[in-house]
Amino acid sequence: MKTPQEYIESLRQLHLVVYMFGKRIENVVDDPIIRPSLNAVALTYGMALSPKTEDLVTARSHLTGKKISRFTHVHQSVEDLVKKSKMGRLMGSLTGCCFQRCVGVDALNALSITTYDIDAKYGTEYNKRFLKYLAYVQENDLVCDGAMTDPKGDRSLPPHRQEDPDMYLRVVEERDDGIVVRGAKVHQTGAVNSHEVIVMPTLSMREEDRDYAVSFAVPSDTRGITYIMGRQSCDTRKLEKGQLDRGNIRFGGHEALMVFDDVFVPWERVFMYREHDFTGALVELFASYHRQSYACKVGVGDVLIGAVQTVAEYNGVDTASHVKDKIIEMNQLNETLYCGCIACAAEGARRPSGTYYVDPLLANVHKQNVTRFPYEIARLAQDIAGGLMVTLPSEEDLKSPAVGKWLEKCFRARSGVSTEHRMRILRLIENLTLGTAAVGYLTESMHGAGSPQAQRIMISRLVDMREKQEHAKRLCGIAGESDMEPSLPFSSTRIPGIEKT
Amino acid sequence: MKTPQEYIESLRQLHLVVYMFGKRIENVVDDPIIRPSLNAVALTYGMALSPKTEDLVTARSHLTGKKISRFTHVHQSVEDLVKKSKMGRLMGSLTGCCFQRCVGVDALNALSITTYDIDAKYGTEYNKRFLKYLAYVQENDLVCDGAMTDPKGDRSLPPHRQEDPDMYLRVVEERDDGIVVRGAKVHQTGAVNSHEVIVMPTLSMREEDRDYAVSFAVPSDTRGITYIMGRQSCDTRKLEKGQLDRGNIRFGGHEALMVFDDVFVPWERVFMYREHDFTGALVELFASYHRQSYACKVGVGDVLIGAVQTVAEYNGVDTASHVKDKIIEMNQLNETLYCGCIACAAEGARRPSGTYYVDPLLANVHKQNVTRFPYEIARLAQDIAGGLMVTLPSEEDLKSPAVGKWLEKCFRARSGVSTEHRMRILRLIENLTLGTAAVGYLTESMHGAGSPQAQRIMISRLVDMREKQEHAKRLCGIAGESDMEPSLPFSSTRIPGIEKT
Amino acid sequence: MKTPQEYIESLRQLHLVVYMFGKRIENVVDDPIIRPSLNAVALTYGMALSPKTEDLVTARSHLTGKKISRFTHVHQSVEDLVKKSKMGRLMGSLTGCCFQRCVGVDALNALSITTYDIDAKYGTEYNKRFLKYLAYVQENDLVCDGAMTDPKGDRSLPPHRQEDPDMYLRVVEERDDGIVVRGAKVHQTGAVNSHEVIVMPTLSMREEDRDYAVSFAVPSDTRGITYIMGRQSCDTRKLEKGQLDRGNIRFGGHEALMVFDDVFVPWERVFMYREHDFTGALVELFASYHRQSYACKVGVGDVLIGAVQTVAEYNGVDTASHVKDKIIEMNQLNETLYCGCIACAAEGARRPSGTYYVDPLLANVHKQNVTRFPYEIARLAQDIAGGLMVTLPSEEDLKSPAVGKWLEKCFRARSGVSTEHRMRILRLIENLTLGTAAVGYLTESMHGAGSPQAQRIMISRLVDMREKQEHAKRLCGIAGESDMEPSLPFSSTRIPGIEKT
């Protein structure tokens, strides 16, 4: 396994083509806007080496038996699934942002199942290829970007009927040694901090879309790939000379548009090719795993709750009953989210490939709550933080000989707490509810791993409505439903006193 | 294990003193208002014998190695805890009401821990007594009422300072062969369907209240115990000659006031006597187990969702997008509750006594959600059911030669569905949202196992706010907090590029 | 204007055909289940005579200049509309239930507009007929039932395509002296307490449905009309000998199915006949007025809040911060509803007929909130009331020589409050949240005056989305939208310093 330093050095070796504000970034690793996101990934390496956290953050490879980062592990048990959720919460609480590495492990796990299932149906060798690739990733402790979302163009049309055929990533050429692909992937979290990019189709496809039914992995600096960085609220505060106004002074996240301009992929890195009938399954598997991954928001919630408790103490209002009650409510919502990511893991099950898969219904239910509760937690945080969170002058004002004294005088916290500390904690709350981290804690909670409606559709598919209806009909005496009896655990006539209708 | 029939016969042998509507009930078992609640308990016996459900509803006794009802089992593993949650949901979905038997198993488990812990401190023999009693309960497959809630009188005063000293159940006499107790327990669910009553104190007590620090078990028909049945909304519909207007035609629940008018308890059935310093622990253990037990409401929610889906189909509106969306929302809320009862079980842990205990924080979080979501599910159910649910004429009108034809004509459902079936499913929804079952699904969800504020207090105690604050302070650069470093999983200086403030 | 006594006597003179529990009711006025609903209507007469309330409950007829009941008044000003909302709240707070008389005034007002508008288009004389009828109603101070909702049958089909042509009320014969109608109206609130029935179509119709496009008024005991009473939760408690368990000991509501089995209507009482193009307008007018009428639920909310404050005091918990906060929340929700019914009235406007009409958008918004907030208020009420609300034994137990003493002992309230009073207030809360009044406060709030989705459709029609989009586009610099400029209140170029994009 790599040390954080080795990870960072390994990124320096990449030749990524990255644009931001209309210009190419020469030194990606040290770019002040990108660096905090890289720090967060680096922390996943540090945690794997720490005796305190290695139990959660590492695993034993089922391929080699070696200790590996859990972020490269294919889950071999329910315990693995549960540890993944706990690792997510822990990482979220230590970084206060999106640490970007779960998307890769989710892609690996989904492919471990789908490649196996395609082979079972078609006698192909995708799984073998995949496991070889997996061993390479584990051995080198690599960060993988899992790239799924296409631009999509006109959403009412399938891929092959789009006006611009590149609206979904596709194979434009088949060669003896591999394929050439074209298209783009949007919203790529942590893209430029990755060694590898694992591409998957973004929706269930039909025969006519078979050129779009492709999954593969390429090194992140493969020729033909261009990254264009997305903006975040308050992104340029990282360019300012102070650090206080950033809120979170160490960590951040990023998203990028990733363009594939005729990129070559050798056959040994192709994991699906034209098997359109498996696109739906792959998307669903990845989505369920990735919805579980929103365990991380519980950790970010921990940070926000901790910040709010701190500011309440600094303001001297922490014992007010309404403040205490709101903090309890924040915890109630946050721990309800925790229940979701634990339950979908605890109810996970083995798939024929040997990989353990989360309970997809509960994973969707969990993610759906993630699209709601962080917003309410953030609202309560702003309630307790007070209006000063958005009217606070800058760090430079605090340090200014001319007006710093007024800030010191007017924004004094409770005795024993420095004005600067009060400003720092308020800036952290601003960061989490309006700034760069709000992008991850709020909007990404809404849309990451699929927008709310996507989960609702899955929930309606996954619940067993027929069984529920049978329970209801039996209890109110509606007889004659042909398929009702088989679900009965006993013949109701066998219980004396329970009259048969 | 008993069959349902044996269970019912065993109840006939009891000599309970039960009052309802100001009169003593001679035949409790066949009383039309009580019988549905007894049917629900009988079903727990039936389920234990059914090959389809025995895995959930039975367990292996750790005392005798014999197969026993899970409702008499002391949890020996996390799997036991998870199965308890699943059994609760299943029973709720099969009865559509409170099946009354979880309170006993929760009392048994709490006492298995507390008696062990008291002995460890004081060298007493409570645990030995308790285990003997437990073997008796398991061997005879008995229903135990777990009796905790006292009348409480003036809530601002402790037991010993109440004007009426009987406001909390207490020891009024100590004899060579046992003790004599006096007082009452309110809100006793399933009381008159029980063989045994297990009494526990209702709150944490101090030295001055030691006469109130008592726990014991007595047969339910012990001399001196009187039961006075509580009324439920729509209770007397069970006295009407038809069955349709009841909604749930087979099952129900009941609560009773239980008076202890100088009841004798032999020493071998006394499990706590004046160890006031363990009252808080016993209450908390029982409360956490019992908060988990609100898994049952997920099952009742299944019934309500099934009923709503059915009425939507009968009304021909099941494909309307707003109807589908509301049903998804009902499922979303119901499955979120399921996540709670699974998570608190999956995160359970072994106590020194060997008993497995749920995660108390998550159990409290789960119950808190139970005080909210069923109300919203019920509201959505009423939305979809339509106003007819509360304006429907009676079963006797339907059968009336004079006006039955008008009901048949005006209340016709979709083609192929009888008017009677439409009325039945509407009456079931009425039962669950306004009638006898609403008492259990709504008000008991609010107050059972402790009112909402009780959970909030526990949540505020159980969350680790200090750790959350350390995360927050570290991220915004507030240094010098003495106890911050120990919680760091690594020295942040060891990660290159992550600047130390 | 009638006194309450005269009103009641006038009802005795009617020969209504009313069925309940499969049997015809001989004496409707004194029937114990119906009487409380009649008491509530009688109170509207009493209030009109009381110097304290006459300003709200009476008005000056624009036809005769005489003082009349506001329940027979056609609104002549914004002030009239506002007073109607306030009268609704007052009546709700005095009866704690549906007082049934608003539906009539809403029908009268809607017809005052539609008859005028039909005449304007077709040169008919409906308005003249209507005003004559209105003068009769005002002169005799009559209660009118406004009958709109048809059985509807298969909701996906229009009236003329229903398998059973009577699923919507229709004209089956046209005679020289009038018309003969057949069909039914469901959910008729206060039907058997009414002197008159005003029938309106239930939805917007097309040419093919012209036989269904009919509106008229008939005396409530016209030959051919049959009433079948709907059941309510806990309805038969009114048959019990005590009164305490009823909760609300004086008032209630009722709904009935009203069958029109070939009923003759003379021409002078026909207000619309085959003008299908005005059905939509009539429905919308009536619906908006009637959505305003849900002002009454604010008054019922007042009762529930008052009951909860009282039980909190009786229990000695009224000063607990969480109790106080929940009561504030109940008030917050209740007063938000009040804002809705005041705002839609205050924003009302004159129609060509001279009648004042509420703002339909705000009336719909108001009613939509009524489908939500009472449920949350009820939930909070149950929270504060405590579990005893649903486990309380009966009034007969309280009075029983055998067990009354135990109730007195165990259910004692705070010093100075009798156990009976505590039981009474708890039964009132049960009545409002689960019992007969819950039918009105909850389910009727959901479905009365149209189910929630009906309001949402109206809201989407009534908001001006185009204008909102223009605001947005202008602010972010999207130019070239052809219709944007006209909405600008000024040319943005005229403001120095506000740069033009």
Place this chain on the structure above:
Amino acid sequence: MKTPQEYIESLRQLHLVVYMFGKRIENVVDDPIIRPSLNAVALTYGMALSPKTEDLVTARSHLTGKKISRFTHVHQSVEDLVKKSKMGRLMGSLTGCCFQRCVGVDALNALSITTYDIDAKYGTEYNKRFLKYLAYVQENDLVCDGAMTDPKGDRSLPPHRQEDPDMYLRVVEERDDGIVVRGAKVHQTGAVNSHEVIVMPTLSMREEDRDYAVSFAVPSDTRGITYIMGRQSCDTRKLEKGQLDRGNIRFGGHEALMVFDDVFVPWERVFMYREHDFTGALVELFASYHRQSYACKVGVGDVLIGAVQTVAEYNGVDTASHVKDKIIEMNQLNETLYCGCIACAAEGARRPSGTYYVDPLLANVHKQNVTRFPYEIARLAQDIAGGLMVTLPSEEDLKSPAVGKWLEKCFRARSGVSTEHRMRILRLIENLTLGTAAVGYLTESMHGAGSPQAQRIMISRLVDMREKQEHAKRLCGIAGESDMEPSLPFSSTRIPGIEKT
């Protein structure tokens, strides 16, 4: 009245001492961060001159009979109050931000009442002074900042017991010609766009705090006043060379810390001096008026709803049922807020001074909803907008020869809509939910005019709980409450058939 240009020129004449980022701003009017906020104020001048809007935005002075800006008007009727609410909504919808001028009119109205009331009690001449000042403000059409919130220091202590006596603004010297004050006011909205500053005390004070019981007005550039600008999320985007990424390209808001370092106030501008017994009333009057002023957020909500409808159309999802339903919900919430600001105005009443005052209960209820609904509206906006809102590259990327083509290709909207327009509307939504406007739409909605708890305290004081309890007690038959009968509008015995308990 001034034209926008005259307003801007008049600001150039001021000699304000303003600091931002630690440096003094030489040219406040043209500062790129401040200018958008000034544009918004300028628009209030433009609107007053526009024939389309002058009816709302101007009024007739009760002092001079001249046409004046409504922002300098003392309300003379309920109609004035209602127009103020409508003007607020209109201005919010035209600026999409806080337009900063309501605080001044609220201060003027509150002082018009309090100065009158002080005079009535003490025979002082504050009202005369005030009216003279008011005439000056009206005549010169000035922008007034209403300065209330002090730094407060330790919130558990009153002003005179603070460690630093300047934590509340106070009189430090009394002279023949006036007073000298010292202290600060925080969160001053629109401070540097104002001609005048009207200072009021921030809480109810006692005798010991009489030096803090002071109210007065001074020109904004009075010697001794220093302004320190607060930061807003994304503030520095206004410094970037493009305009697209700002979202709202024209308007914004600002807040500043205002320091009073021994500022002299002549007697004719002092409106309260040591009358501590009127501080509570003044605060409450101002607060209620200012809570009404949150009508503006309805207008900002209009912009956000319009933006969301537009992006839904651009994305081609505007006809999806879940999208339509969410937009209806946004409107439902927004119009509910509108009901609040209309209702508190429509229920306003005349005070002895002649000024009309909003209904304080409903104004508080309105503001309380404002602390909640905009957050949910913003959440729904982010739901519909899609994740692209936070992953969109910069305007410079769009214009870049290197990567602009990829943005054009990948972020194309529906046919007929330019990529740039799609980006613009997304940036506007970002601006309103995370950026500079979110400060006003969210956090200011939470804390402006008092934090949520302040409203809850007022609500609990203003509702008549006693009357509600009497309603409840009467209905359930609790007799003997001494003060119950007087509230009865009639003797219940007078209604036949309504039995007396």
